[in-house]
Each structure stands twice: as C-alpha cells, then as structure tokens.
Amino acid sequence: MVEKRVGDTNTDRGPVPLTMLLPGERAKIVALGAGSGRQRHFRTMGLKEGKIVVIIATQPARGPLVIDVEGTLIAIGRGMARQILIQKI
Amino acid sequence: MKKITLMGCPNVGKSVVFSRLTGVNVISSNYPGTTVDFIKGTTFIGGEKFELIDVPGTYSLEPTSKAEAVAQTMLHEGDIVITVVDATHLERNLYLTLEILETKKPAVIALNMWDETRHLGIDIDVTKLERVLGVPIVPTCAICGTGIKELSSAVGDAQQSKTLKQMSEEERWLKVGEIIRDVQVVHHRHHTIWERFADTTVRPTTGIPLAILVILLMFLFIIEVGNVIIDYLMDPLFYTYYGPWIVGAVNSFVPSGLLHDLLVGTSTIESLDFEQSLGLLTTGFYIPFGIVLPFVITFYFMLSILEDIGYLPRLAVLVDTGLHKLGLHGSAIVPTILGCGCNVPGALATRILETEKQRFIAMTLMAISIPCMAQSAMIFAILGRYGMKWILIVYSTLLVLYILLGLLLKRIVKGESPELLLEVPPYRKPDPRTLLKKTWSKAYGFLAEAVPFVIVGIFIVNLLSVSGMIDILARIFSPILTTVLGLPEGAIAALLLGILRKDIAIGMLLPLGMTPQQLTISCIILTTYFPCIATFVVLFRELGSLALLKAAGLMAVVSLSVGIIMRVILIGI
Ligand SMILES: Nc1nc2c(ncn2[C@@H]2O[C@H](COP(=O)(O)OP(=O)(O)OP(=O)(O)O)[C@@H](O)[C@H]2O)c(=O)[nH]1
Ligand SMILES: [Mg+2]
Numbered sequence: 001m002v003e004k005r006v007g008d009t010n011t012d013r014g015p016v017p018l019t020m021l022l023p024g025e026r027a028k029i030v031a032l033g034a035g036s037g038r039q040r041h042f043r044t045m046g047l048k049e050g051k052i053v054v055i056i057a058t059q060p061a062r063g064p065l066v067i068d069v070e071g072t073l074i075a076i077g078r079g080m081a082r083q084i085l086i087q088k089i
Numbered sequence: 090m091k092k093i094t095l096m097g098c099p100n101v102g103k104s105v106v107f108s109r110l111t112g113v114n115v116i117s118s119n120y121p122g123t124t125v126d127f128i129k130g131t132t133f134i135g136g137e138k139f140e141l142i143d144v145p146g147t148y149s150l151e152p153t154s155k156a157e158a159v160a161q162t163m164l165h166e167g168d169i170v171i172t173v174v175d176a177t178h179l180e181r182n183l184y185l186t187l188e189i190l191e192t193k194k195p196a197v198i199a200l201n202m203w204d205e206t207r208h209l210g211i212d213i214d215v216t217k218l219e220r221v222l223g224v225p226i227v228p229t230c231a232i233c234g235t236g237i238k239e240l241s242s243a244v245g246d247a248q249q250s251k252t253l254k255q256m257s258e259e260e261r262w263l264k265v266g267e268i269i270r271d272v273q274v275v276h277h278r279h280h281t282i283w284e285r286f287a288d289t290t291v292r293p294t295t296g297i298p299l300a301i302l303v304i305l306l307m308f309l310f311i312i313e314v315g316n317v318i319i320d321y322l323m324d325p326l327f328y329t330y331y332g333p334w335i336v337g338a339v340n341s342f343v344p345s346g347l348l349h350d351l352l353v354g355t356s357t358i359e360s361l362d363f364e365q366s367l368g369l370l371t372t373g374f375y376i377p378f379g380i381v382l383p384f385v386i387t388f389y390f391m392l393s394i395l396e397d398i399g400y401l402p403r404l405a406v407l408v409d410t411g412l413h414k415l416g417l418h419g420s421a422i423v424p425t426i427l428g429c430g431c432n433v434p435g436a437l438a439t440r441i442l443e444t445e446k447q448r449f450i451a452m453t454l455m456a457i458s459i460p461c462m463a464q465s466a467m468i469f470a471i472l473g474r475y476g477m478k479w480i481l482i483v484y485s486t487l488l489v490l491y492i493l494l495g496l497l498l499k500r501i502v503k504g505e506s507p508e509l510l511l512e513v514p515p516y517r518k519p520d521p522r523t524l525l526k527k528t529w530s531k532a533y534g535f536l537a538e539a540v541p542f543v544i545v546g547i548f549i550v551n552l553l554s555v556s557g558m559i560d561i562l563a564r565i566f567s568p569i570l571t572t573v574l575g576l577p578e579g580a581i582a583a584l585l586l587g588i589l590r591k592d593i594a595i596g597m598l599l600p601l602g603m604t605p606q607q608l609t610i611s612c613i614i615l616t617t618y619f620p621c622i623a624t625f626v627v628l629f630r631e632l633g634s635l636a637l638l639k640a641a642g643l644m645a646v647v648s649l650s651v652g653i654i655m656r657v658i659l660i661g662i
Contacts, residue, residue: 043262056288057293064409071209076509077507
C-alpha cells in the first residue's frame with residue numbers, strides 16, 4: 001500500500017484515513033478500522049464514530065498527530081491514526 | 090474495616106479526592122498516569138472507620154498497561170467503589186462507569202471538575218443521571234473542596250445499581266450515547282485566545298524551541314538557586330552555628346578516641362571540615378542537608394510547576410519521534426524526568442508504558458544514564474568549583490550514552506514498541522499551596538530515605554578504614570582503577586559506597602585530591618556502573634531477576650568502556 005502523508009490533498013468525498021487531514025481541517029469520524037481491543041481503547045478516549053476532529057499539529061518525520069476531539073486533545077501515532085476513517089466536512 | 094476503592098479514568102482527580110478524604114497528601118499532577126500503584130489510607134465516615142484506596146486511572150476494565158492492570162485488580166478488593174468522573178468529559182467517562190456499576194459493587198459517583206463545566210458551557214442534569222445510573226451522584230470540585238463533605242456522607246448511601254443490567258460492549262456504547270442525549274447539553278463556544286496560544290506549544294516549529302528553552306532554564310535555575318541556598322543559608326548555618334556547637338558538644342563528652350572520630354571525624358572547632366572529615370554528625374549531616382537538600386527542593390519545585398501546569402504530556406508529544414528511535418515512545422519522557430529526581434519513582438512510572446520491551450529499555454537507560462538529584466547535587470557542588478564546563482561534560486556524556494544505548498537496545502530487545510496514544514489535558518493554573526505541599530512532601534521523602542542511608546554509609550567507611558579493609562580492597566582493584574581508568578586507588582571506597590547511595594559516594598571522592606578530569610571520569614562511572622540499592626530493589630521487583638541480570642551486565646560493560654574512553658579523551662593514554 002502506498003502511504004500518503006499528512007498534507008496530501010484529497011478531493012475524494014469518501015471515507016479517508018485521519019492522516020489525510022491537513023492541520024486546521026475539520027472532519028467527522030465515520031469508522032474505526034482497528035481490532036476490537038484497539039477500537040475500545042479509541043472509543044474510551046473519545047475517538048468514536050460521529051465525533052468531530054480537528055488536526056491541531058503534526059510532528060515532523062512521521063511523528064504523531066495532535067488532534068482535538070470535541071474539546072479533548074489527543075496525541076496519536078500515525079499508524080493508529082490511519083485506522084481512524086474520517087469524512088471531511 | 091470496610092474498603093473503599095477510588096476508581097476512574099486517568100487524570101480525573103482521584104488522588105486529590107483521596108487527599109481530601111484521608112488528609113494524607115498523595116501526589117497528584119496534571120497528566121494521565123500520575124498514580125501507578127495503589128495507595129491506602131483511612132477515613133471516617135459517619136463515625137465509622139473505612140480504608141480508602143487510591144488507584145491508578147484506567148479507561149476501561151480491560152487494561153492496556155501495567156498501571157491499568159493494578160486498577161482492574163483493585164476494583165475487586167473494595168467493598169464500596171467511589172467512581173470519580175470528569176464532568177467535563179462525561180461521555181468518555183461513562184463507559185468505565187457503566188462497567189464498574191455492572192459489577193454490582195455498591196457505588197457512589199463523584200462528578201468531579203464541576204467547577205470547570207460552567208465556562209466550558211456544559212450542563213448536566215444530575216438528578217436525571219442519578220435516576221438512570223441508580224447510584225448516588227455528588228458534584229465535586231476536589232481542588233477547592235466543594236462537595237467533598239456531601240460525597241463522604243453519600244458513601245453511607247452507596248448502593249448497587251438496580252437500573253443497569255450486564256451489557257455487551259456494543260450495548261454499553263449505545264447506552265452511553267442514550268444517557269448523554271438525555272442528561273447533557275453542551276452550549277457551543279468559540280476557542281479562547283488562550284487556547285489558541287496553548288496549541289502553539291505542541292506545534293513543532295514553536296513547541297520545540299520552547300521545550301529546549303524550558304529544559305535549559307530549568308537546569309540553570311536548579312543549579313543557580315541551589316547554589317544560592319547553599320552559600321547564603323546552609324553554609325552559614327553549618328559553619329557558624331551547627332559546626333562549633335556539635336564539635337564542642339562531642340569534645341566535652343568524648344574528647345578523643347574511636348567514638349570521637351566516628352562522630353565528628355577530623356573536624357575541630359578551629360578547622361571545621363564538613364565535606365571531608367567523615368564524621369557521622371559532620372559529613373553525615375552536611376551532605377544530605379547542606380548540599381543535596383537545596384538542589385532537591387529547587388528541582389521538585391520546578392518539576393511540580395511543570396507537572397501541575399500540564400506541560401509534561403506536551404513534551405511527550407514533541408519528543409515522541411526521537412524516543413521511537415530508542416524503542417520507546419513520548420510517554421517515556423515522564424519516567425525519565427521523574428528519574429532525574431529519584432530513580433525509584435522513575436522506575437515505577439514506567440508502568441504507564443504498554444509493553445515489557447519499552448519498560449525494560451526505559452528502566453535500563455534510566456539506571457545507566459540518569460543521575461538522581463542527590464547525585465546531581467553532589468556533581469553540581471563538587472565539579473561546579475572547576476567551572477560549568479565539567480558539569481556539561483558529565484551530562485553530555487550521559488546524554489550521548491542514553492541515545493547510543495537506546496539505539497542498540499531497540500534493536501536487540503525482543504518485543505514490541507507501540508505508538509503513542511496519549512490524552513493531553515488542558516493547561517491548568519497551579520495552586521501555590523499545592524505546589525509547596527508537593528515540593529515539601531518530595532523533599533521530606535528524600536530526607537527520610539537519604540539521612541539513614543548516608544549515616545550507615547559513613548559508618549561503613551569508618552569501619553572499612555579502621556579495620557584496614559579499604560587498603561586491601563584498594564590494592565586488589567588498583568589495576569583497574571589506576572592503570573585502566575587513571576584514577577587513584579582510593580576511589581574504590583566511593584565505588585563501594587555508590588552501591589548504597591550515590592551522593593555520599595561522590596562525597597568520598599573529595600579527600601582523594603583528584604584533578605577535575607579524574608573527578609569527571611569518576612562521576613560518570615559512579616552514575617553508570619550500578620544503581621543504588623533502593624533502585625536495584627525496585628528494578629528487581631519490576632523487571633524480575635533475569636532481565637535485571639541482563640541490565641546489570643550491560644551496566645558493567647558500559648561503565649567500564651565509557652570510563653576508558655573518557656580517560657583517553659580527558660587524560661590521554
Ligand atoms: N479544576 C479542577 N481541577 C481538578 C479538580 N480535581 C483535580 N483537579 C486537577 O486535575 C489534575 C489531576 O488530578 P489527579 O488527582 O492527579 O488525578 P488522578 O485521577 O489521580 O490521575 P491519575 O493518577 O493519573 O489517574 C490535577 O492537576 C488536579 O489539580 C477539580 O475538581 N477541578
Ligand atoms: Mg492519581
């Protein structure tokens with residue numbers, strides 16, 4: 001699979017991984033692609049289907065993203081962020 | 090005695106509630122994962138004595154780290170549960186709350202951080218929530234104390250939830266959504282300017298320079314303020330008041346002989362020597378109180394500010410990429426910084442890391458290249474006399490070692506190094522009283538630990554030198570020490586004591602009349618060759634004997650190699 005980096009533009013309206021979002025852009029979480037344990041962990045931290053996320057910062061060299069999920073800041077590694085599917089709004 | 094456990098998600102204020110209810114101050118900080126082990130205390134409720142247990146935070150009853158596993162086991166220990174819920178994140182907290190209530194333990198809910206809900210535009214219908222969950226709910230503000238009395242009396246009404254049945258995970262999430270729609274209204278609000286500014290501290294372009302500045306300033310502040318306290322407070326106290334008095338007192342009871350030397354060493358009223366006289370009442374008190382305490386206080390004061398503001402999780406984000414190269418992730422910065430104070434809580438704090446690989450690497454790196462503040466204090470005091478340059482040589486060597494060993498361990502240690510997934514709490518204004526209390530309790534903890542060990546250490550030194558053992562040992566180890574490392578053979582005493590405690594061990598270097606180069610090499614070796622006994626015991630408990638054996642082997646090899654390299658660089662062949 002070709003990995004796309006944060007910052008790659010995307011015009012597609014379908015669900016895309018969270019890593020496709022640019023800093024400042026808003027999106028809605030539509031699905032979680034991880035295993036069930038990881039999914040639960042995501043949800044208990046507020047990363048749940050239907051939630052609105054905004055990218056606050058991205059760290060260089062494939063570092064983690066800092067996202068705002070309805071008022072909570074969460075730092076998340078890129079591999080995990082790729083498991084969160086979003087739709088831009 | 091009935092047991093009450095304090096359960097809840099990380100960073101919701103459980104430890105503050107615990108301190109309020111028991112009157113015992115346990116450490117609380119503004120980052121998830123402050124409490125990594127259970128802590129017991131007692132509280133009186135309605136005239137009855139209860140045992141209250143503070144527990145590490147967990148997001149669900151399926152643990153993802155060792156700290157969370159502790160929480161899971163502790164839930165079953167208690168007869169009653171106080172579930173602490175962060176009212177500003179009700180939805181997230183409800184999942185765990187439901188899981189706990191489904192166990193049918195008698196429960197009460199503290200709806201904490203109630204003070205913060207208003208300016209966040211959050212409205213929660215508490216009566217309705219109480220009806221849905223079927224247990225008493227008390228809105229609280231643990232830091233200001235409101236609602237704590239009510240919480241305490243509500244414990245008497247704690248009951249099993251009759252409204253909730255056992256649910257599957259999916260049903261539980263549906264239930265959470267249903268409850269939230271029913272009881273909570275969130276008014277829309279715009280981000281404040283302050284919040285926008287706060288975001289810049291996690292953006293690399295602004296955040297990284299700031300982080301470097303913060304760490305540099307902290308380092309300089311600790312050294313400078315520590316020295317000011319020593320020069321203007323501790324030294325006058327010791328040299329003008331305590332010294333003449335104690336030496337005079339001892340002289341009048343035991344004017345000379347073995348006991349006299351043991352108590353005050355070579356100090357006389359005319360020439361007080363707190364550093365080198367090696368008496369129990371002179372050096373034995375001066376090292377912990379006169380040198381180390383001032384630095385320990387300034388360190389913990391600065392650390393508490395960073396902790397309570399909520400800067401550490403942001404630092405974790407910024408260093409994450411770098412720490413991944415060492416087989417760790419950003420969260421490992423917390424145990425590392427705690428280790429700079431004392432390796433014991435530092436090693437325990439590695440419980441917030443998810444895998445054994447991360448924990449082994451974090452603990453090994455800490456044991457080898459993170460000097461505790463007691464040791465740093467002695468390095469600042471002793472090497473500082475020859476200039477900042479020597480202090481910097483020691484610390485940069487240790488930093489390079491940390492990185493090189495991390496690169497190596499990442500490759501050779503089996504297991505996984507998962508990615509970072511960390512909640513970054515909002516910045517909070519530290520409360521000055523809490524700050525001072527926390528600084529004091531950590532400084533007190535240091536003294537309670539250090540003074541007995543230093544006294545025992547000095548006693549051992551006296552024993553070794555009176556019995557002549559030290560000369561024998563010196564001769565045995567002389568080939569390594571003098572020929573290989575370029576140190577005087579008397580340094581063996583320091584190395585022996587370093588197993589017990591590092592501060593006194595460095596103090597033992599003073600009477601040897603070393604050059605700054607030799608002192609620098611000795612300080613590096615003393616840091617790396619072995620952890621102090623207290624750390625060793627904790628490492629044994631946390632790692633197990635086999636992993637510890639590997640770590641210890643690494644320490645010996647690394648220490649000797651670094652010693653030789655530094656000898657070649659600083660002294661020549
Ligand atoms: N505004 C406000 N802050 C609070 C309240 N209670 C606790 N805090 C702050 O929240 C932070 C976390 O408190 P802790 O008691 O350490 O939280 P904890 O639940 O024990 O956290 P872990 O041990 O990490 O699970 C600290 O900075 C507290 O000062 C409250 O009622 N209102
Ligand atoms: Mg706690």
